[in-house]
């Protein structure tokens with residue numbers, strides 16, 4: 001039902017040429033020819049020489065039998081030859097094959113990771129005027145990106161005979177990402193998202209060369225992750241026992257992601273955003289004294305009955321250690337996301353136990369208490385041999401996050417002490433932290449029209465820091481928080497708006513990309529391509545590919 005809804009909403013726009021909202025305005029941008037890739041490759045040679053592919057004997061091969069590559073070949077062949085009516089052109093030279101060459105397939109047994117090697121996802125793609133085409137990459141992950149690009153170069157040409165052909169321009173592409181961390185944050189706590197929905201999103205991520213799925217698993221509203229060590233968390237904390245991520249569900253998502261070169265980073269947000277954990281494990285959370293007398297009483301809107309972990313008990317840290325050990329073993333990423341945002345102190349302030357603890361330990365104020373929690377939680381995570389990501393919030397209180405990778409999410413509008421995201425970037429990088437940037441890219445906020453332009457124009461290094469401070473940016477994430485988003489509207493809200501973020505994080509040099517008027521023609525193509533790829537079953541019956549022929553672009557110039 002989800003697929004159908006989106007399909008019918010957007011289909012008409014993909015059947016015609018790209019037209020302005022009013023007939024008398026002329027779109028100013030450069031008319032990219034059909035088969036133009038997204039995100040923009042670093043070096044993209046082009047000629048006007050066309051070659052064709054013959055679906056019946058086109059060979060897609062590789063020098064590795066790694067399942068990431070063989071799986072990708074099986075997946076991409078039907079996407080490349082998606083037009084069921086295409087026949088072979090007699091006028092054009094047919095290239096016989098695409099060969100994928102990796103230098104090493106040593107990553108095949110591993111999940112993708114944050115890697116500082118600039119060639120970790122690099123590839124070259126060579127389509128000569130005769131002979132076979134080639135993708136060459138150092139790693140299987142780079143080869144995946146190259147195959148994705150190749151699939152985007154193939155389009156359908158309608159010639160005078162009315163026939164359609166799968167065609168690619170002769171070209172040579174050299175490409176690698178600008179940032180190693182390019183993510184999408186999905187929230188499965190405010191509303192549950194099914195494994196099917198997550199997989200469809202992973203597909204779309206792969207079409208945009210995103211490589212991190214930041215999984216905000218749990219929050220105040222629900223705890224859908226089924227822990228083996230602490231099953232009560234989800235038994236009591238999930239919406240229902242049908243709205244659960246079992247260990248096998250997680251493994252299924254991770255395998256799907258691995259085959260697409262995407263990391264999955266789990267987040268269990270604490271010490272705040274833990275209200276749902278109180279149902280299975282009330283002892284973990286500070287009992288608030290809302291009426292001044294009884295533990296576990298709310299004082300709305302200052303605090304609930306229990307909503308922040310209890311920093312005063314050793315058992316809290318032991319619990320979290322056991323839980324994170326399980327997450328580390330299951331998710332197998334070097335990084336765990338610890339949350340640490342929006343810790344409200346009102347509940348702690350209401351608790352005589354917390355005040356006694358502070359007096360006994362010489363803790364002067366509630367910020368220091370938060371620091372105490374951070375220190376012990378972080379020491380525990382480091383004890384597991386993991387690295388960790390934290391939202392920026394503790395830094396605003398002047399607290400120390402150790403060697404955290406810090407996710408900057410605030411700007412003037414999202415609240416906080418500063419009026420722009422640049423100020424937050426200055427603050428965090430000024431203290432030497434590496435940064436993941438999200439402030440501009442809260443896609444759960446919606447507005448009418450082409451708001452992707454705003455996301456596209458926001459560059460995470462565009463703040464007045466030193467060269468060294470700007471080099472601390474390791475990437476960014478587009479976030480879709482789940483308060484008003486579930487499986488019905490997630491996809492429509494994310495794509496193609498997140499594609500703008502994808503190009504911002506992948507493409508370099510930045511100055512080729514100054515202009516959203518130009519990008520418009522490519523993002524439009526890309527949107528249609530994604531639609532075709534994700535609903536290819538319907539597409540093969542309904543879609544008429546006239547929109548990607550040259551003739552539609554002629555006359556607009």
Ligand SMILES: *[C@@H]1O[C@H](CO)[C@@H](O)[C@H](O)[C@H]1NC(C)=O
Pocket residue numbers: 032033036044045046
């Ligand atoms: C292709 O070549 C033309 C002419 O050199 C250039 O203007 C254009 O930007 C190039 N790239 C693409 C993607 O068309």
Ligand SMILES: *[C@@H]1O[C@H](CO)[C@@H](O)[C@H](O)[C@H]1NC(C)=O
Pocket residue numbers: 033036046047048049050169550
């Ligand atoms: C591909 O070839 C066509 C037909 O000659 C040409 O119009 C188009 O500009 C070429 N595409 C690129 C990216 O150069």
Ligand SMILES: *[C@@H]1O[C@H](CO)[C@@H](O)[C@H](O)[C@H]1NC(C)=O
Pocket residue numbers: 314
């Ligand atoms: C709690 O842990 C701290 C730090 O490891 C230790 O110093 C303290 O003795 C422990 N308290 C109890 C009651 O076990």
